[in-house]
Amino acid sequence: MNPRLAFLTGGRVLRQIKADPRTVGLLVVVPCVLMGLLAWMYHGTPIFDLIGAALLGVFPFVVMFVVTSVATLRERTSGTLERLLTTPLGKADFMIGYAIAFGIAAVVQAVVAAAFAVWVCGLSIAGALWVLILVAVLDAVLGMAFGLLASGFARTEFQAVQFMPALVLPQVLLCGLLVPRDQLPDVLRWLSDVLPLSYAVDAMQRVTTSADVAGDLVSDVLVILAWIVASLLLGSLTLRRRTP
Amino acid sequence: MKNGDVAIDVSGLTVRRGGRRVLHGVTVAVPAGQVVGLLGPSGGGKSTLIRAVVGVQVVESGAVTVLGSPAGSPQLRRRVGYVTQSPSVYADLTVRENVRYFGSLVGADQSAAEEAIALVDLGSHAEVRVQNLSGGQRSRASLAAALVGRPELLVLDEPTVGLDPVLRRDLWALFSRLAAEGRSLLVSSHVMDEATRCDRLLLLRNGRILADTTPDGLLAETGAADAESAFLALIEREVAA
Numbered sequence: 052m053n054p055r056l057a058f059l060t061g062g063r064v065l066r067q068i069k070a071d072p073r074t075v076g077l078l079v080v081v082p083c084v085l086m087g088l089l090a091w092m093y094h095g096t097p098i099f100d101l102i103g104a105a106l107l108g109v110f111p112f113v114v115m116f117v118v119t120s121v122a123t124l125r126e127r128t129s130g131t132l133e134r135l136l137t138t139p140l141g142k143a144d145f146m147i148g149y150a151i152a153f154g155i156a157a158v159v160q161a162v163v164a165a166a167f168a169v170w171v172c173g174l175s176i177a178g179a180l181w182v183l184i185l186v187a188v189l190d191a192v193l194g195m196a197f198g199l200l201a202s203g204f205a206r207t208e209f210q211a212v213q214f215m216p217a218l219v220l221p222q223v224l225l226c227g228l229l230v231p232r233d234q235l236p237d238v239l240r241w242l243s244d245v246l247p248l249s250y251a252v253d254a255m256q257r258v259t260t261s262a263d264v265a266g267d268l269v270s271d272v273l274v275i276l277a278w279i280v281a282s283l284l285l286g287s288l289t290l291r292r293r294t295p
Numbered sequence: 296m297k298n299g300d301v302a303i304d305v306s307g308l309t310v311r312r313g314g315r316r317v318l319h320g321v322t323v324a325v326p327a328g329q330v331v332g333l334l335g336p337s338g339g340g341k342s343t344l345i346r347a348v349v350g351v352q353v354v355e356s357g358a359v360t361v362l363g364s365p366a367g368s369p370q371l372r373r374r375v376g377y378v379t380q381s382p383s384v385y386a387d388l389t390v391r392e393n394v395r396y397f398g399s400l401v402g403a404d405q406s407a408a409e410e411a412i413a414l415v416d417l418g419s420h421a422e423v424r425v426q427n428l429s430g431g432q433r434s435r436a437s438l439a440a441a442l443v444g445r446p447e448l449l450v451l452d453e454p455t456v457g458l459d460p461v462l463r464r465d466l467w468a469l470f471s472r473l474a475a476e477g478r479s480l481l482v483s484s485h486v487m488d489e490a491t492r493c494d495r496l497l498l499l500r501n502g503r504i505l506a507d508t509t510p511d512g513l514l515a516e517t518g519a520a521d522a523e524s525a526f527l528a529l530i531e532r533e534v535a536a
């Protein structure tokens with residue numbers, strides 16, 4: 052592993068993101084619009100505080116999943132990945148580079164969305180704002196790792212985009228956003244106890260509902276971290292230096 | 296360099312792609328410090344051989360030794376420059392950003408990037424995004440991204456395709472200059488006229504080496520007037536045999 056090469060790659064990915072102002076705009080504006088929509092829908096009820104926080108955990112995951120799976124697939128089909136793997140850049144450097152770039156993008160997204168939710172939509176957070184942002188960044192890195200993994204199994208952009216409903220939607224359905232997790236049928240509850248997005252959403256909801264959550268929050272974060280490491284390791288198996 | 300003056304040593308290389316054998320026990324040596332042309336008809340296995348040399352091709356059997364090490368070894372990654380057949384640069388970045396990035400991976404600084412851009416005559420387009428370049432400009436940007444690290448061995452898959460005669464001449468002159476500096480080049484092409492620009496020629500057809508010779512040797516052997524008819528003569532001779 053070579054941190055310098057990882058940073059150089061992260062810088063390159065950031066320049067690519069910057070070169071596409073419309074994507075940057077969508078990345079920042081869409082969560083705010085959806086947040087505003089929710090606040091409006093649940094105007095005058097306490098539901099927004101719960102769902103709004105959960106959504107702050109879902110956005111970075113979904114967005115980074117899609118962006119990474121498409122970006123990595125583009126690296127594969129354009130031949131740039133083949134070329135990169137003949138240079139001193141290692142597979143770990145490649146993935147960490149992507150994690151750095153999309154991590155930064157996630158910070159921007161999370162800061163803007165959280166600020167909008169709190170100050171414009173009136174979302175109440177009991178805990179610290181920085182914890183909210185930290186969890187959002189972890190969610191983004193998790194989405195990135197999942198996207199990388201998914202792109203290893205996609206041959207075309209169409210397939211890559213289809214992995215979104217296949218891998219992400221079930222997690223959104225089971226993460227406690229629609230039905231509280233402890234009210235799910237047993238099998239589904241076990242499933243939701245395994246899936247990482249459940250912990251991301253739990254963590255978000257803990258930050259908003261209570262100021263003193265250190266213990267539970269740490270265990271949520273540890274589960275998310277474990278999933279990140281596992282999917283990055285699996286994802287690295289899909290980056291083959293030699294191809295048929 | 297070990298292995299005396301051999302840059303690439305391929306022995307008994309067999310490759311299977313898509314369920315079919317596309318290289319049949321290819322054995323060939325590429326001398327160092329020369330421009331070696333890899334010529335042959337479309338689908339003959341040029342890109343496959345090149346991919347094996349840079350270590351990105353899964354091979355069935357055989358050995359490929361590059362600059363004294365097995366192809367694809369970590370110690371080769373700074374010493375070998377590779378240009379894929381279709382331009383492999385980032386379309387959403389400028390020429391300069393691309394060349395600087397690929398250069399930075401092999402430790403080349405910004406002045407090396409400017410030099411590489413000038414070598415492929417893209418100085419006036421350095422700030423243009425690759426997606427706004429013409430096809431030939433794109434492939435030159437891709438070439439610059441390989442030149443920037445001043446590698447000892449350049450492996451170029453059809454770098455002159457789609458270029459006009461003037462640019463082609465300039466690039467082949469550049470290749471000769473690089474070889475004169477002591478660097479080795481393996482350049483594929485399916486334009487037979489370009490054979491005369493090389494120090495040595497490898498003719499690859501249907502996954503087999505048809506000839507390993509010099510341009511003069513090829514003409515003398517076949518009695519043909521130009522490279523193209525020499526190549527056709529060789530194929531006819533093989534078909535007849």
Ligand SMILES: Nc1ncnc2c1ncn2[C@@H]1O[C@H](COP(=O)(O)OP(=O)(O)OP(=O)(O)O)[C@@H](O)[C@H]1O
Binds near residue numbers: 295313335337339380
């Ligand atoms: N990705 C692939 N999967 C399966 N088979 C492939 C693949 N790429 C090439 N082949 C097959 O391998 C053979 C050799 O292809 P290769 O690309 O090496 O030819 P080439 O000499 O470079 O041709 P060209 O001049 O058209 O670039 C062809 O028969 C082709 O069908």
Ligand SMILES: [Mg+2]
Binds near residue numbers: 341342452
């Ligand atoms: Mg080819």
